[in-house]
Amino acid sequence: MSFIKFVGTAGARFVVMKQLRASGGVWLSVGKTNLYIDPGPGALVRCLSSKPRLDPSILDGILLTHKHLDHSGDINVMIEAMTEGGFKKRGVLFAPRDALEEDPVVLNYLRGYVDRIEILKESTDYRIGDIRFSTAKRHWHRVETYGLNFETEPYRVSLIPDTRFFPELPDLYHGEILIIHVVRLKPIGDDPIDHLSIEDVKTIVKKTRPKLVVLTHFGMTLIKAKPWIVADELEKDLGIRVIAASDGMKIDLEEV
Numbered sequence: 001m002s003f004i005k006f007v008g009t010a011g012a013r014f015v016v017m018k019q020l021r022a023s024g025g026v027w028l029s030v031g032k033t034n035l036y037i038d039p040g041p042g043a044l045v046r047c048l049s050s051k052p053r054l055d056p057s058i059l060d061g062i063l064l065t066h067k068h069l070d071h072s073g074d075i076n077v078m079i080e081a082m083t084e085g086g087f088k089k090r091g092v093l094f095a096p097r098d099a100l101e102e103d104p105v106v107l108n109y110l111r112g113y114v115d116r117i118e119i120l121k122e123s124t125d126y127r128i129g130d131i132r133f134s135t136a137k138r139h140w141h142r143v144e145t146y147g148l149n150f151e152t153e154p155y156r157v158s159l160i161p162d163t164r165f166f167p168e169l170p171d172l173y174h175g176e177i178l179i180i181h182v183v184r185l186k187p188i189g190d191d192p193i194d195h196l197s198i199e200d201v202k203t204i205v206k207k208t209r210p211k212l213v214v215l216t217h218f219g220m221t222l223i224k225a226k227p228w229i230v231a232d233e234l235e236k237d238l239g240i241r242v243i244a245a246s247d248g249m250k251i252d253l254e255e256v
């Protein structure tokens, strides 16, 4: 059974710092393959305390969409956990080049623990066991950031991580299940910011018409507005199923 589990749903600084939501990222399981995406602060603890428990030593890979702390805080300890302290050399680390080279977030001594490191580049296909995915165009974000299209069956899954809205964005993601990192309820004035707002989500969804939209990675303005209420309103407005992720929420990818 393939699934995606939202280990954490916090986004941006304040929700993460105060842990108003957990900041663990997501666990994706397809066939026999397990991939962890964006292990933010607390990922290891949340995996081990999750019910049923998620055991990082069965992971086949860990992926960073980008190196910001809320996505990468536990990357090192998760590599240790995946490789059982380095005693079992295994797994693949996927990360943009700038997460490994300039001001890197992955410690050098851990890099030899994994089987291989694959650099994420834009518009490129990757495969790890039963999981096939491609990156889209580089996002408009202060650090190198890539969104992902997973070729899962029967429904494809797309993950749109942090970005400033840009006109081609909706055309890059074709998943029937569309996961969007939406930090803000409203844009800040006319100033474009580096994160998506609910207004941007409307623009994207109207164009892509997925089967299911999952909102996650909430910043303070969304937490205050209660994400499940925002999701309900969006669903009525768009005529498409919209869910606000909660910490620990699991979606069975075959039964959407």
Ligand SMILES: [Zn+2]
Pocket (backbone or CB within 6 Å): 066, 068, 141, 162
């Ligand atoms: Zn970011």
